[in-house]
Amino acid sequence: MDTNPAYTVHEADIERDRDLILGLWRGNLGEDARMARKYDWFYRQCPLGAPLTLLLRHEESGEWVGVGSAGPRQMLMGGSRVLAGVLVDLAVLPVHRSLGPALILQTALMKAGAKRFELLYGFPNPKAAAVFKRVGYAPLGELTRYVRVLRHGDYARRRVPALLAGPAGWALDALDRLRLRARSVRLQGQWQARADATLGALWSLAGAGDGPVAVRDLAFLRWRFDQSPLVEVRYLVVRDADGGALAWFAGEARVHGLHVHDFWSRRGAVGPTRAELATLLRSARGAGHASVSVELGAAAATSAWGAAGFAAREARPVFGRSSGASQEAFAARLWLTSADEDE
Incomplete structure (x- = not known):
């Protein structure tokens, strides 16, 4: 033999x-x-x-x-x-x-x-x-892509006669701008090219929840995004009326819009508020983007995203194995975004 x-x-x-x-x-x-x-x-x-x-x-x-x-x-x-x-x-x-x-x-x-x-x-x-x-390896759920439309011209052209599509798209855009402004009236968004101590300060062990969740401190952001040759992100920092940082979003410009690779807020794993997401959407529109997309695992896909108008699209499976916690607990609590991948 x-x-x-x-x-x-x-x-x-x-x-x-x-x-x-x-x-x-x-x-x-x-x-x-x-x-x-x-x-x-x-x-x-x-x-x-x-x-x-x-x-x-x-x-x-x-x-x-x-x-x-x-x-x-x-x-x-x-x-x-x-x-x-x-x-x-x-x-x-x-x-x-x-x-x-x-x-x-x-x-x-x-x-x-x-x-x-x-x-x-x-x-x-x-x-x-x-x-x-x-x-x-056991199935741990899915990473789902969510999309929020900002410019409604294409949407209107698919649903109304061509002569009406332009005015309809303009009207939908105007109504959307008013809604987003009302939801984020006391907040402002500021773009910056690199991660800094302001972003790092929003990370805290207490806010990470039960996890598993990757540590999103300043060292991680600098390596994962600023040093990466594969992505070109800008950070949107959401601030309150006094200038205090409330949340950040790491976004990359793509053909069809802004893709949010990662984010964190003062609420930690609970996720950003509707007002903070409205500020993201206003800022993305102001930067010329027609839509905003993000990929979220189940634990990160809090209700605020749906309330802000993000709609689920395609999903990809996630598999894994834990040497400690049970697979069920691991799957239910695993907090994922695109940043938890390798590109």
Whole structure:
């Protein structure tokens, strides 16, 4: 009986194996230059240490044929700090792209990750979801995209005759402006290019709730957004009449509008108020955006977003595994936005 495995798994050295890993990603995960920039930021500059990265070798040929990683994130859960790992960048060369090799790699990553991380979570595409289930990750819910329209011309053109669409869109916009101004009359929004102590001061351990929720302090914002070569965010700081900071939103201009990657407020995990969201919407309109979008897990999708006019669109599954709390408690309390991913 042949006991020699067809594939073996080995831990990568982030500095030594850079070119090898980029080669495995090539043609599998995204545009080459973008992935090289991501590697130098996400893998080599993470303030919590290099991601756990495993390589898959085909023993008969001696070739490296796959790679997968878990990037460290500091979270709070039940008032205690825990180290979580976000599962990212799984790639297997096409000739080895059957369930077996991917399952071997993901199983090894889960076992190795359990030794370093108290939580593991990921956002697999539909093809990878089957592997996540087979390995033993549990469904933790969904990350849902919500959209709020600010300029109603396109909406009107789909519902009324062409001659009336222009006036109807203008009227809807005018009514919306009045409503948003009424809801945020004592607040103001100020844009800034970089995170600073004002944003960091809104983060507090007490406001994080039961979690799990990633620590959103100044160090995190500077690494996750200001140093990232993958996104170009501006921060909107919402202030009261006396100039005190109430909330911040990290937004990126996209073709169809402003996408909010992340946010935090003085209310912590309870989320921003309707007035603070109205200020976000007013400021986005003033910056020329036709809509605002955001991705939220269930715990972060508080009622204020719906009350502010955000409508749910498509959703992506979230899978994970906890070495401590029960999967049910983990799933119910996991607080997620786009910032909890790797790009």
